[in-house]
Amino acid sequence: xxxxxxxxxxxxxxxxxxxxxxxxxxxxxxxxxxxxxxxxxxxxxxxxxxxxxxxxxxxxxxxxxxxxxxxxxxxxxxxxxxxxxxxxxxxxxxxxxxxx
Numbered sequence: 001x002x003x004x005x006x007x008x009x010x011x012x013x014x015x016x017x018x019x020x021x022x023x024x025x026x027x028x029x030x031x032x033x034x035x036x037x038x039x040x041x042x043x044x045x046x047x048x049x050x051x052x053x054x055x056x057x058x059x060x061x062x063x064x065x066x067x068x069x070x071x072x073x074x075x076x077x078x079x080x081x082x083x084x085x086x087x088x089x090x091x092x093x094x095x096x097x098x099x100x
Contacts, residue, residue, distance in 0.1 A: 003027045005086065006051035007034065011044060022074075029083035031059060031076045039065045039072045048076060050085060057082050 005027065009020040022034040032048070040046070044061040062077040078085070 003086065005032075007032075008049040008051060009034065009036065009046050010049060010056075011040065011046040025073060027086045029078075029081045029085075031062065031078050032086075033073050033075050035068075035071045036065070036074050037071050039067070040074055046076075048078075050087075053087065055085060057085055 003024060003026065005024045007022050007024060009022050011018055011020070020036055020038065022036050025033040025035055034048075040061045042061050042063055046059060046061070047056050048059050049056045058079045059076045060079075062075040065072040065074040067073075
Protein backbone atom coordinates (compact mmCIF):
# COMPACT_ATOMS: atom_id res chain seq x y z
CA UNK A 1 0.00 0.00 0.00
CA UNK A 2 1.41 3.41 -0.94
CA UNK A 3 1.70 5.40 2.27
CA UNK A 4 4.06 8.13 3.49
CA UNK A 5 4.96 7.70 7.15
CA UNK A 6 7.85 9.38 8.96
CA UNK A 7 10.15 6.89 10.63
CA UNK A 8 13.66 6.43 11.99
CA UNK A 9 16.15 3.74 11.08
CA UNK A 10 18.53 2.75 13.89
CA UNK A 11 21.54 0.81 12.59
CA UNK A 12 25.13 0.03 13.54
CA UNK A 13 27.51 1.02 10.73
CA UNK A 14 31.23 0.41 11.09
CA UNK A 15 30.80 -0.08 14.84
CA UNK A 16 28.93 3.22 15.30
CA UNK A 17 25.23 3.50 16.14
CA UNK A 18 23.50 5.72 13.54
CA UNK A 19 19.93 7.03 13.27
CA UNK A 20 18.45 8.15 9.96
CA UNK A 21 15.23 10.08 9.45
CA UNK A 22 13.33 8.32 6.66
CA UNK A 23 9.91 8.28 5.02
CA UNK A 24 8.09 5.26 3.72
CA UNK A 25 7.20 4.91 0.07
CA UNK A 26 5.03 1.83 0.59
CA UNK A 27 4.11 -0.33 3.56
CA UNK A 28 2.69 -3.80 4.21
CA UNK A 29 2.35 -6.13 7.20
CA UNK A 30 5.77 -7.63 6.41
CA UNK A 31 7.81 -4.42 6.02
CA UNK A 32 8.20 -1.33 3.90
CA UNK A 33 10.20 0.51 1.31
CA UNK A 34 11.81 3.56 2.87
CA UNK A 35 13.53 6.51 1.24
CA UNK A 36 16.98 7.18 2.68
CA UNK A 37 19.86 9.47 1.79
CA UNK A 38 22.23 6.51 2.14
CA UNK A 39 22.25 2.99 0.78
CA UNK A 40 22.44 -0.03 3.09
CA UNK A 41 23.68 -3.45 1.96
CA UNK A 42 21.24 -6.38 1.74
CA UNK A 43 20.85 -8.33 5.00
CA UNK A 44 21.81 -5.30 7.13
CA UNK A 45 20.08 -5.67 10.51
CA UNK A 46 18.32 -2.58 11.88
CA UNK A 47 15.47 -1.27 14.00
CA UNK A 48 12.66 0.67 12.33
CA UNK A 49 10.88 3.16 14.59
CA UNK A 50 7.47 4.63 13.69
CA UNK A 51 7.87 8.39 14.28
CA UNK A 52 4.24 8.83 15.32
CA UNK A 53 3.91 5.99 17.82
CA UNK A 54 7.59 5.41 18.76
CA UNK A 55 6.92 1.68 18.29
CA UNK A 56 10.01 -0.23 17.13
CA UNK A 57 10.36 -3.37 15.07
CA UNK A 58 13.50 -5.35 14.18
CA UNK A 59 14.07 -5.90 10.49
CA UNK A 60 16.64 -6.29 7.73
CA UNK A 61 17.35 -4.89 4.29
CA UNK A 62 15.61 -7.42 2.04
CA UNK A 63 17.41 -6.77 -1.27
CA UNK A 64 19.70 -4.17 -2.88
CA UNK A 65 18.35 -0.59 -2.65
CA UNK A 66 17.62 1.36 -5.83
CA UNK A 67 19.06 4.83 -6.25
CA UNK A 68 16.35 7.27 -7.35
CA UNK A 69 16.15 11.06 -7.64
CA UNK A 70 14.78 11.52 -4.09
CA UNK A 71 17.23 9.08 -2.49
CA UNK A 72 17.69 5.36 -2.04
CA UNK A 73 14.60 3.14 -2.02
CA UNK A 74 15.53 0.62 0.68
CA UNK A 75 13.28 -2.46 1.00
CA UNK A 76 12.89 -3.58 4.62
CA UNK A 77 11.53 -6.90 5.85
CA UNK A 78 10.29 -7.27 9.44
CA UNK A 79 11.62 -10.24 11.42
CA UNK A 80 8.01 -11.35 11.80
CA UNK A 81 4.76 -9.93 10.39
CA UNK A 82 3.56 -6.82 12.24
CA UNK A 83 0.19 -5.86 10.72
CA UNK A 84 -0.55 -3.35 13.53
CA UNK A 85 2.77 -1.49 13.23
CA UNK A 86 1.51 0.97 10.60
CA UNK A 87 -1.82 1.68 12.39
CA UNK A 88 -3.86 1.10 9.24
CA UNK A 89 -6.24 -1.65 8.15
CA UNK A 90 -4.91 -3.83 5.34
CA UNK A 91 -7.28 -5.77 3.06
CA UNK A 92 -7.67 -9.45 4.01
CA UNK A 93 -5.19 -11.80 2.34
CA UNK A 94 -7.94 -13.35 0.18
CA UNK A 95 -9.23 -9.95 -1.04
CA UNK A 96 -9.51 -9.51 -4.80
CA UNK A 97 -10.65 -6.40 -6.65
CA UNK A 98 -13.75 -6.82 -8.76
CA UNK A 99 -12.65 -7.54 -12.29
CA UNK A 100 -14.75 -6.43 -15.24
